[in-house]
Structures are given as structure tokens and as C-alpha cells.
Amino acid sequence: MNELLVHPEIERVLLRQNEIEDRIDRVSADIAEAYRPHSFTVVPVLTGSFVFASDLVRRIPLPLELSFVWARSYRDGRSPGELELGAFPTAAEIEGRSVLLVDDILDTGRTLSSLREELLERGAADVKTCVFLDKPSRRQVEIEPDFRCFEIEDVFVVGYGLDFGGRYRNLPVVAALRPQGDAAGG
Numbered sequence: 001m002n003e004l005l006v007h008p009e010i011e012r013v014l015l016r017q018n019e020i021e022d023r024i025d026r027v028s029a030d031i032a033e034a035y036r037p038h039s040f041t042v043v044p045v046l047t048g049s050f051v052f053a054s055d056l057v058r059r060i061p062l063p064l065e066l067s068f069v070w071a072r073s074y075r076d077g078r079s080p081g082e083l084e085l086g087a088f089p090t091a092a093e094i095e096g097r098s099v100l101l102v103d104d105i106l107d108t109g110r111t112l113s114s115l116r117e118e119l120l121e122r123g124a125a126d127v128k129t130c131v132f133l134d135k136p137s138r139r140q141v142e143i144e145p146d147f148r149c150f151e152i153e154d155v156f157v158v159g160y161g162l163d164f165g166g167r168y169r170n171l172p173v174v175a176a177l178r179p180q181g182d183a184a185g186g
């Protein structure tokens, strides 16, 4: 048992390691099939997608390149704040390239749709999106991921890169946080 999971904030495990791995095997094969034989650039959104992106790219046997963007919408806690974007790839890294934007979770859709626009404005030839988790019930901006591992209900999740106040990113599973105000135990 991972000691992080014993914390009273954690309600239950939603996705276990073997389920996650099996699903990423499948999605990475779909991605390879979609791009082969072309080269492309994978752009993970930091910080949350670092675990997913690392598992994903190691399963894609094509000559891809990597460069990172940084975005933050959850200041502290569970509700989206103002969206901050930064640390974009240089023009040389994306101009004329096919880009695969990779994020941990697609929630309201604001982050991915803003980043997609921004990368196209900076000269990417085309931008596809790949998300580890998708919460379609929370969408505010019209966007559908090109590749997605799991669709989940509207619960706040942590682990596998996703944090709560900076913690739990190193949890190797995806867990749901206990709803706010709920007493722990039972």
C-alpha cells in the first residue's frame, strides 16, 4: 500500500497501474498509426502531464521531437483560476511541424484550446491533442481530444502527475479526492 493513499483526503482509487499501462499501450499505437511515417513534435503541458507524456512517448516507435509548454489554471485547491500560459517552444521548434499537444486532463477545455490557438499562431502546421483523462461534463469551451485514455465523471482527481496543492503528483495511480467538507473515515 502506498502511504500517500492512506491520507484522509483520498477517497478511493479510480485507475490502477495495470489499467493505465494497458490503455496507454493502445493509445500510443493509435498515435503511431495516425502519424506514421511522418515526424512530429510532442508538446506536453507542464507540470501535470510529465508522467503521462513520459509513459506515452516511450511507447511511440517513431522519430518524434519533444518540447514543452507550461500552463496553470488551478492556483490552489480545486477550482479553476485565471489561466496562465508560458514557456512556449521557440519558433524553430514548431514552425511548419505537426504538433501533438499532450495534457493530463481536459476539464473546461480552456487550457488546451488556448494552447492550440497559440501554437497555430506561432506557425505549427497542425495541432492534434492527446489527453490522459477527459471530464466531458465540465466542458465550457468546445473541444474534443483527438486521443484520450480515459473518460471520467466530475470528481477531482490526483496522482499520475495530477496534484492537489502541489502534492500527490508522484502517486502511481489515479485517486479521487474526498468531496470538500466531507469528514474523513468510514
Ligand code: 5GP
Binding pocket: 048, 073, 074, 080, 103, 104, 105, 106, 107, 108, 109, 110, 111, 112, 155, 156, 157, 158, 162, 163, 164
Ligand atoms: P481546463 O483548462 O480544461 O479547465 O483545465 C485543465 C487543467 O486543469 C488540467 O491541466 C489540470 O491541471 C487542471 N485540472 C482539471 N481537473 C483536474 C482534476 O480533477 N484534478 C487535478 N489535479 N487537476 C485538474
Ligand code: MG
Binding pocket: 045, 046, 047, 048, 049, 071, 072, 103, 104, 105
Ligand atoms: Mg495542467
